[in-house]
Amino acid sequence: MANMSPKKVPIPEQEPQVRNRNFQEVALGYTAEQAIEEATRCLQCKTRPCVAGCPVNVPIPEFIQEVAAGNFDEAYRIITRENRLPAVCGRVCPQETQCEEVCVRGKKGEAVAIGRLERFVADTWMAGHQPETPEIVKKGIKVAVVGSGPAGITCAGELAQLGYDVTIFEALHAPGGVLMYGIPEFRLPKALVQREIDSIRKLGVEIVCNVIVGRSITIDELFEEEGFAAVFVGSGAGLPSFLRIEGENLNGVYSANEFLTRSNLMKAYEFPKSPTPVRVGKRVAVVGGGNVAMDAARTAKRLGAEEVYIVYRRGEDELPARAEEVHHAREEGIIFKLLNNPVKVHGENGWVTGLECMEMTLGEPDASGRRRPIAKEGSNFVIGLDTVVVAIGQSPNPLIRQTTPGLETERWGGIIVNEETMKTSKDGVYAGGDVVTGAATVILAMGAGKTAARAIHEALEKR
Amino acid sequence: MYKIIAKKQLNSAVEEMVVHAPYVARKCEAGQFIILRVDEAGERIPLTIAEYDRANGTVTIIYQVVGHTTRLLAALNPGDSIVDFVGPLGQPTHLARHTRVLGIGGGVGAAPLYPQIRALHEMGVACDVILGGRSREFVILEEKFAPVVENVYVTTDDGSYGEKGVVTDKLRSLVASGVRYDEIIAIGPLVMMKFAVLAAKELGIPTMVSLNPIMIDGTGMCGGCRVTVGGETKFACVDGPDFDGYLVDFDELMRRQGMYKEEENHICKIGRG
Ligand SMILES: Cc1cc2nc3c(=O)[nH]c(=O)nc-3n(C[C@H](O)[C@H](O)[C@H](O)COP(=O)(O)OP(=O)(O)OC[C@H]3O[C@@H](n4cnc5c(N)ncnc54)[C@H](O)[C@@H]3O)c2cc1C
Ligand SMILES: Cc1cc2nc3c(=O)[nH]c(=O)nc-3n(C[C@H](O)[C@H](O)[C@H](O)COP(=O)(O)OP(=O)(O)OC[C@H]3O[C@@H](n4cnc5c(N)ncnc54)[C@H](O)[C@@H]3O)c2cc1C
Ligand code: SF4
Numbered sequence: 001m002a003n004m005s006p007k008k009v010p011i012p013e014q015e016p017q018v019r020n021r022n023f024q025e026v027a028l029g030y031t032a033e034q035a036i037e038e039a040t041r042c043l044q045c046k047t048r049p050c051v052a053g054c055p056v057n058v059p060i061p062e063f064i065q066e067v068a069a070g071n072f073d074e075a076y077r078i079i080t081r082e083n084r085l086p087a088v089c090g091r092v093c094p095q096e097t098q099c100e101e102v103c104v105r106g107k108k109g110e111a112v113a114i115g116r117l118e119r120f121v122a123d124t125w126m127a128g129h130q131p132e133t134p135e136i137v138k139k140g141i142k143v144a145v146v147g148s149g150p151a152g153i154t155c156a157g158e159l160a161q162l163g164y165d166v167t168i169f170e171a172l173h174a175p176g177g178v179l180m181y182g183i184p185e186f187r188l189p190k191a192l193v194q195r196e197i198d199s200i201r202k203l204g205v206e207i208v209c210n211v212i213v214g215r216s217i218t219i220d221e222l223f224e225e226e227g228f229a230a231v232f233v234g235s236g237a238g239l240p241s242f243l244r245i246e247g248e249n250l251n252g253v254y255s256a257n258e259f260l261t262r263s264n265l266m267k268a269y270e271f272p273k274s275p276t277p278v279r280v281g282k283r284v285a286v287v288g289g290g291n292v293a294m295d296a297a298r299t300a301k302r303l304g305a306e307e308v309y310i311v312y313r314r315g316e317d318e319l320p321a322r323a324e325e326v327h328h329a330r331e332e333g334i335i336f337k338l339l340n341n342p343v344k345v346h347g348e349n350g351w352v353t354g355l356e357c358m359e360m361t362l363g364e365p366d367a368s369g370r371r372r373p374i375a376k377e378g379s380n381f382v383i384g385l386d387t388v389v390v391a392i393g394q395s396p397n398p399l400i401r402q403t404t405p406g407l408e409t410e411r412w413g414g415i416i417v418n419e420e421t422m423k424t425s426k427d428g429v430y431a432g433g434d435v436v437t438g439a440a441t442v443i444l445a446m447g448a449g450k451t452a453a454r455a456i457h458e459a460l461e462k463r
Numbered sequence: 464m465y466k467i468i469a470k471k472q473l474n475s476a477v478e479e480m481v482v483h484a485p486y487v488a489r490k491c492e493a494g495q496f497i498i499l500r501v502d503e504a505g506e507r508i509p510l511t512i513a514e515y516d517r518a519n520g521t522v523t524i525i526y527q528v529v530g531h532t533t534r535l536l537a538a539l540n541p542g543d544s545i546v547d548f549v550g551p552l553g554q555p556t557h558l559a560r561h562t563r564v565l566g567i568g569g570g571v572g573a574a575p576l577y578p579q580i581r582a583l584h585e586m587g588v589a590c591d592v593i594l595g596g597r598s599r600e601f602v603i604l605e606e607k608f609a610p611v612v613e614n615v616y617v618t619t620d621d622g623s624y625g626e627k628g629v630v631t632d633k634l635r636s637l638v639a640s641g642v643r644y645d646e647i648i649a650i651g652p653l654v655m656m657k658f659a660v661l662a663a664k665e666l667g668i669p670t671m672v673s674l675n676p677i678m679i680d681g682t683g684m685c686g687g688c689r690v691t692v693g694g695e696t697k698f699a700c701v702d703g704p705d706f707d708g709y710l711v712d713f714d715e716l717m718r719r720q721g722m723y724k725e726e727e728n729h730i731c732k733i734g735r736g
């Protein structure tokens with residue numbers, strides 16, 4: 001008999017006023033007892049709506065059944081048949097709009113905590129096992145992967161398992177993409193990301209860091225000079241957008257990418273032990289309403305800022321961030337200034353002193369289906385600040401499209417692919433993840449990597 | 464890991480290092496740079512590619528020891544390795560087939576200037592160079608420039624070597640004496656570039672400069688290196704580092720470069736222990 005509690009088993013978390021001063025993980029994870037209790041809320045529906053809600057079709061009822069029975073290792077094997085990074089997805093997937101959104105239990109009460117269970121299973125496995133070195137029969141065919149974010153890692157892992165010699169080229173000094181430089185430690189511990197990357201290496205994937213495709217080597221050269229038979233481009237959407245308002249180049253104005261990279265990748269929060277500094281000051285405003293903005297705001301708080309604002313030009317309902325992140329941010333004391341649009345950064349002696357905003361109202365829905373913000377004339381006011389972080393979106397870096405003849409892209413820079421195969425307009429070149437969709441999610445990037453791997457395998461088999 | 468093949472002291476604060484970095488050496492061109500991290504916990508710093516050897520897969524960097532990371536770098540010796548060394552970054556210099564070009568190198572700026580002047584020389588362009596420094600010690604690479612230029616002029620602030628004065632004094636006197644330049648390439652401290660551009664503007668000579676804002680990734684990902692050029696925001700790492708000097712907002716750049724002065728001083732003291 002299923003556990004009919006309308007609510008999820010709560011996940012233990014650090015207290016908001018404690019965690020907003022440290023970089024340790026916010027959610028502490030289920031114990032085995034809690035996981036089993038939550039697993040028994042699953043009705044094992046024959047129609048499996050939850051599976052269809054997951055972009056990579058994790059066999060959800062099957063793995064949850066094993067959790068309920070206490071067979072955690074078996075549950076792990078079931079998940080990893082479809083999802084290579086369960087410890088990551090269990091933490092950062094927007095479950096509320098994917099697997100959990102369509103869970104039958106969600107009709108009356110809360111959905112089954114699929115994400116938390118996935119995370120529990122992955123963490124339990126990692127605590128008890130080292131990454132395995134499986135026996136793989138090599139084909140002697142080389143495939144190159146550009147970028148080591150979730151798209152690249154997944155594609156590389158799938159191909160390596162099939163026997164290809166896979167080399168990942170990564171521009172930064174550490175692999176992992178946004179998982180490493182963007183999403184903060186308190187949401188996704190870097191040791192976990194490291195562990196996932198180690199397991200890809202165990203499959204025989206070679207990761208070469210400090211190589212910028214388009215600069216150090218071009219895609220054409222990968223084919224002609226290095227003998228790769230196919231190339232997968234998973235280079236993400238790393239180019240930050242700015243507001244293009246007066247004062248944006250003042251000292252103290254950061255892009256979210258710079259702010260988060262300094263903190264996550266370069267470990268500025270350990271300054272001076274780590275030599276890369278970051279400036280936060282006492283009052284910080286983060287402009288934007290997505291996950292990136294929430295991460296920047298919560299990071300600023302942890303770096304010691306006293307007052308941290310989220311400045312967003314639309315309303316609460318339009319915030320693109322995950323509901324859970326908005327909730328966590330509020331708990332930690334982040335102040336939301338909704339329906340406010342920045343128009344100018346004020347400064348003195350070259351440093352930020354404030355952000356001038358205009359109040360907004362919402363009009364008719366625009367092309368994106370969201371209600372369009374309209375400025376209220378004469379409503380300008382200034383928030384006094386030391387630091388402004390701009391988190392209003394990212395697009396693909398132009399480097400690869402500029403150096404790869406024959407690769408067709410959208411006007412905004414996304415690489416155009418056939419969605420069935422992730423094949424681009426250029427022979428032998430596939431692409432997926434944020435570089436195709438624009439800034440999206442980890443799980444969609446992984447799904448694209450997997451689809452591409454399958455198509456690359458089929459194409460190379462036919463040669 | 465990137466192995467250090469050779470190292471040479473150029474003066475009390477400037478060193479030259481040859482590093483094995485085949486992915487950089489295979490494609491780099493004059494005007495491009497690399498970013499390195501000395502050790503696992505290190506900061507990423509940009510340095511210009513002074514020379515390269517494609518056959519041996521090596522790249523030469525010339526750096527002035529000014530703070531924490533350059534000091535760590537200077538502590539390494541041939542046989543040691545650098546953990547990260549990525550490039551080539553930035554746009555290669557656009558070199559035009561002029562008749563006569565003047566290079567102006569201030570201090571360690573002579574290092575990034577050298578590959579550009581050498582490339583011009585190889586294209587058959589006649590070049591002169593003015594090397595400026597605080598005193599004799601800070602004038603570097605004179606002997607490297609000698610074979611690729613017609614004249615090497617030296618100025619020092621204190622007159623301890625060459626002519627007493629600053630590079631712009633020499634520029635003005637050369638032009639006054641009737642020498643005609645189609646273009647100036649000025650690389651050095653920001654103040655020097657700012658004043659070189661002002662002088663060149665008065666004299667009506669187009670001037671390219673190479674900018675050195677604070678950088679992290681060097682690939683267009685962070686926006687930390689943004690500079691205002693002709694009223695537009697550019698990322699120096701991908702759009703530059705070379706720009707038309709007439710269009711650069713030097714005052715903004717000087718301010719942005721000083722953004723972490725306090726932290727740099729702090730870590731300097733700790734570093735000295
Ligand atoms: C701060 C932040 C928070 C986020 N939070 C969430 C969340 O909670 N949930 C969620 O699902 N999604 C979240 N996202 C989005 C998610 O991280 C991305 O959609 C996902 O990482 C995209 O994966 P990718 O593999 O396409 O690219 P990326 O992760 O961007 O990886 C691309 C990699 O390619 C490298 N690269 C780029 N150009 C080159 C080149 N020329 N040569 C070699 N290497 C290159 C880059 O250095 C990078 O390592 C967040 C994003 C950010 C920035
Ligand atoms: C494209 C480019 C090419 C360069 N080429 C050379 C070169 O060929 N030779 C050379 O000696 N120097 C060069 N520089 C400058 C060099 O990067 C800095 O001197 C170096 O980063 C100082 O680091 P530090 O830790 O030793 O000193 P710090 O104490 O950290 O800083 C000293 C000074 O260096 C600047 N600086 C600090 N960190 C950075 C950073 N991450 N990026 C850029 N500047 C920074 C600061 O303005 C500061 O005033 C170049 C810079 C750029 C952007
Ligand atoms: S991968 Fe994401 S969407 Fe799929 S089941 Fe796991 S948490 Fe849900």
Ligand code: SF4
Pocket residue numbers: 041042043044045048049050051060061102103104105112114
């Ligand atoms: S929809 Fe919900 S209850 Fe049904 S099988 Fe999926 S997780 Fe279990």
Ligand code: FES
Pocket residue numbers: 677678679680681682683684685686687688689698699700701
């Ligand atoms: S150094 Fe980061 S964008 Fe230029």
